Amino acid sequence: MEISRQSSGDLIILRLAGRLDANWCNHVESALSATVRDGEHRLHLDMSAVSYISSAGIRVLLACHKQLRAINGLFGVIRPSEAVRSVLELSGLQMLIAAETAAESSAEDNGKKLASASAAYELFALGAGGMKIETVGDPATLARGCGGAQPTTRRFDAAKVALGVGALGGSFSENAARCGELLAVAGVAAFQPADGSSRPDFMLSEGALVPEGQLVLGLSAQGTFTSLLRFEANDEDRRIGITELMQTALESSGANAAVVVAVTETAGLVGASLRQSPASEASASNDRFGFPQIRDWLSFTSERSFRDSTSLMVGVIAKPGSAFDALLRPLARGTDLLGHLHAAVFPYRPLRKGRIDLQPAVTSLFDGQSLQSLLHLISDPRGFNGAGESEFYRGAVWIAPIIT
Amino acid sequence: MLALSGIRKTFHPGTVNEVRALRGVDLSIEPGSFVIVLGMNGSGKSTLLNAVAGSFFVDEGRIELAGHDVTKWPEHKRARLIGRVFQNPFSGTAPTMSIAENFALASRRGQSRGLGWALSPNLMQPLRERIAALKMGLEDRLDNAIGSLSGGQRQALTLLMATWLKPELLLLDEHTAALDPKSADQVIQLSDEVIQRDMLTTLMVTHSMQQAVSLGDRIIMMHRGQVLHDIRGAEKKRLRPEDLLDRFDEVRRRELLDESAAAMLNELYI
Numbered sequence: 001m002e003i004s005r006q007s008s009g010d011l012i013i014l015r016l017a018g019r020l021d022a023n024w025c026n027h028v029e030s031a032l033s034a035t036v037r038d039g040e041h042r043l044h045l046d047m048s049a050v051s052y053i054s055s056a057g058i059r060v061l062l063a064c065h066k067q068l069r070a071i072n073g074l075f076g077v078i079r080p081s082e083a084v085r086s087v088l089e090l091s092g093l094q095m096l097i098a099a100e101t102a103a104e105s106s107a108e109d110n111g112k113k114l115a116s117a118s119a120a121y122e123l124f125a126l127g128a129g130g131m132k133i134e135t136v137g138d139p140a141t142l143a144r145g146c147g148g149a150q151p152t153t154r155r156f157d158a159a160k161v162a163l164g165v166g167a168l169g170g171s172f173s174e175n176a177a178r179c180g181e182l183l184a185v186a187g188v189a190a191f192q193p194a195d196g197s198s199r200p201d202f203m204l205s206e207g208a209l210v211p212e213g214q215l216v217l218g219l220s221a222q223g224t225f226t227s228l229l230r231f232e233a234n235d236e237d238r239r240i241g242i243t244e245l246m247q248t249a250l251e252s253s254g255a256n257a258a259v260v261v262a263v264t265e266t267a268g269l270v271g272a273s274l275r276q277s278p279a280s281e282a283s284a285s286n287d288r289f290g291f292p293q294i295r296d297w298l299s300f301t302s303e304r305s306f307r308d309s310t311s312l313m314v315g316v317i318a319k320p321g322s323a324f325d326a327l328l329r330p331l332a333r334g335t336d337l338l339g340h341l342h343a344a345v346f347p348y349r350p351l352r353k354g355r356i357d358l359q360p361a362v363t364s365l366f367d368g369q370s371l372q373s374l375l376h377l378i379s380d381p382r383g384f385n386g387a388g389e390s391e392f393y394r395g396a397v398w399i400a401p402i403i404t
Numbered sequence: 405m406l407a408l409s410g411i412r413k414t415f416h417p418g419t420v421n422e423v424r425a426l427r428g429v430d431l432s433i434e435p436g437s438f439v440i441v442l443g444m445n446g447s448g449k450s451t452l453l454n455a456v457a458g459s460f461f462v463d464e465g466r467i468e469l470a471g472h473d474v475t476k477w478p479e480h481k482r483a484r485l486i487g488r489v490f491q492n493p494f495s496g497t498a499p500t501m502s503i504a505e506n507f508a509l510a511s512r513r514g515q516s517r518g519l520g521w522a523l524s525p526n527l528m529q530p531l532r533e534r535i536a537a538l539k540m541g542l543e544d545r546l547d548n549a550i551g552s553l554s555g556g557q558r559q560a561l562t563l564l565m566a567t568w569l570k571p572e573l574l575l576l577d578e579h580t581a582a583l584d585p586k587s588a589d590q591v592i593q594l595s596d597e598v599i600q601r602d603m604l605t606t607l608m609v610t611h612s613m614q615q616a617v618s619l620g621d622r623i624i625m626m627h628r629g630q631v632l633h634d635i636r637g638a639e640k641k642r643l644r645p646e647d648l649l650d651r652f653d654e655v656r657r658r659e660l661l662d663e664s665a666a667a668m669l670n671e672l673y674i
């Protein structure tokens with residue numbers, strides 16, 4: 001099986017030659033998914049030189065068709081050989097066959113282009129608004145525990161954005177030993193229980209059900225997003241670091257502080273997560289983060305992890321001097337940008353281009369129970385010995401300036 | 405059946421070669437439980453099994469086996485209660501002796517030796533049947549020297565010998581690691597059959613995630629001479645190989661979190 005690639009405008013044409021059978025379908029599948037991973041969502045498959053297609057091959061075509069349709073992309077077989085045409089027609093899949101001249105990608109409303117050396121940005125205004133923010137808990141909790149304080153149970157409804165240390169479920173007495181990294185946005189809440197379970201747990205709003213839980217320490221915001229920033233890295237290695245991305249996001253908002261939520265195709269993440277709940281009673285020692293006992297308290301990725309995943313990031317970024325400085329940390333040395341960002345990690349899936357809505361973009365990530373991990377992002381400034389910072393290929397960032 | 409409390413063992417104490425191989429192991433294993441022992445190289449798995457078998461005396465702690473305090477029992481005395489199979493197919497049997505003679509030895513395990521190598525006739529028949537059940541064609545070669553057999557055949561026979569007297573405890577230390585994949589599968593399957601049939605209390609060391617999830621009813625993961633994870637019951641049943649890999653990943657991350665990372669996290673984690 002030979003595969004060659006050609007582009008025409010924003011359309012990619014892959015030309016296959018040979019037999020598309022069980023033996024070769026994996027090869028073709030990886031070529032298709034590599035193309036989608038590169039951010040190409042409009043694909044034609046020239047099958048004029050394919051002499052045979054089996055059911056294994058058909059499955060590959062269908063999967064790609066389904067994936068691209070879901071993100072408003074385009075997929076079609078052009079110039080099918082007689083063999084391919086008859087198999088597709090007999091199996092009722094003529095819809096996979098496309099006219100050779102593809103319709104131009106529908107003229108969506110275009111955002112304002114922002115210039116940058118390392119990424120292409122497009123900014124969409126969403127209307128007036130912003131978010132009010134509340135700090136929750138005392139940072140000393142991490143080192144010393146809650147000291148008997150009982151966080152109230154809060155509802156993470158669609159207007160709320162929250163991140164910090166907490167747990168989901170009705171009662172704090174039951175959750176105290178479970179509190180870990182938590183994030184909530186668009187009526188979805190997820191947390192990484194720090195009780196030894198390896199998988200994060202989550203709750204979606206459904207009908208009258210709204211996720212509930214307790215935040216022991218963190219930030220909780222409420223309001224509306226005012227802009228959407230789309231980005232696509234375009235430097236040599238086609239990835240952009242979190243510091244630059246957040247800097248651009250904050251600058252684009254014109255504010256000194258902002259709530260950000262991002263859905264990204266991710267090159268790798270660096271971060272930490274709690275291994276034990278700081279709120280549990282059993283943990284009374286007062287130098288939890290000293291060495292080596294920190295190993296019992298925090299798990300650190302130590303290198304860029306979750307390569308080629310899709311992630312949901314929730315955070316607050318600000319210039320120094322905000323009322324919630326105590327809950328922010330520098331994103332990099334030599335910048336005056338502070339942040340507190342959490343990320344939920346999912347297996348890779350492409351993200352639709354252009355102006356997209358937050359709610360469906362977030363909730364669709366949770367389809368299929370594939371949430372892999374949830375961590376507090378850290379930008380490790382230790383040069384060659386450090387893990388570096390989180391990096392992304394492309395994505396969408398919703399921004400809400402913080403209002404008082 | 406087996407209860408370890410506060411087991412510690414340091415090799416070459418007070419020298420540059422000092423190794424704290426067991427650093428406080430507490431473990432209680434119920435009769436009939438089949439326990440998989442996992443852990444990175446050097447985590448203390450073999451040392452744990454050796455401590456139980458009595459290859460050395462532990463520095464601290466107490467070992468109880470089948471109702472006896474065996475902490476101070478010498479190895480040969482514990483051998484009455486324990487069957488063992490090691491990684492090396494060339495240990496555990498006498499290579500120049502025939503299959504039958506090796507079984508004769510095994511059937512008198514822990515008893516005085518020197519009664520001759522002959523197998524009593526009433527043992528010969530069941531032996532032949534069990535060996536035939538291996539489907540390795542060995543039942544007609546009972547007079548061949550064990551040294552002339554393949555690694556897989558020897559491990560299968562060693563396993564039969566080790567379990568012949570239904571030991572109170574069976575210790576398997578990577579007993580298929582030196583075999584080709586097909587022989588390893590055969591020996592693993594045989595092990596599982598024997599363990600299930602005789603409901604043998606078993607500790608099995610392996611590096612195979614697949615074996616760990618598909619065999620046994622409990623997994624203990626050793627790390628730096630301690631039990632880091634103990635997975636049993638429903639959690640063991642639903643465990644997938646990737647979950648175990650995640651746990652190993654965690655162990656690695658833990659190791660990588662050094663003093664410099666700790667200082668950085670103290671500054672930046674909130």
Ligand SMILES: Nc1ncnc2c1ncn2[C@@H]1O[C@H](COP(=O)(O)OP(=O)(O)OP(=O)(O)O)[C@@H](O)[C@H]1O
Pocket residue numbers: 415416423424425443444445446447448449450451452
């Ligand atoms: N008899 C001995 N004398 C000195 N050191 C020993 C002895 N036996 C084991 N050690 C040391 O104790 C530590 C634990 O070794 P052990 O053989 O128990 O590891 P293991 O978990 O079985 O590893 P592997 O997966 O490589 O078999 C190692 O550092 C090893 O070098």
Ligand SMILES: [Mg+2]
Pocket residue numbers: 449450451577
């Ligand atoms: Mg070993």
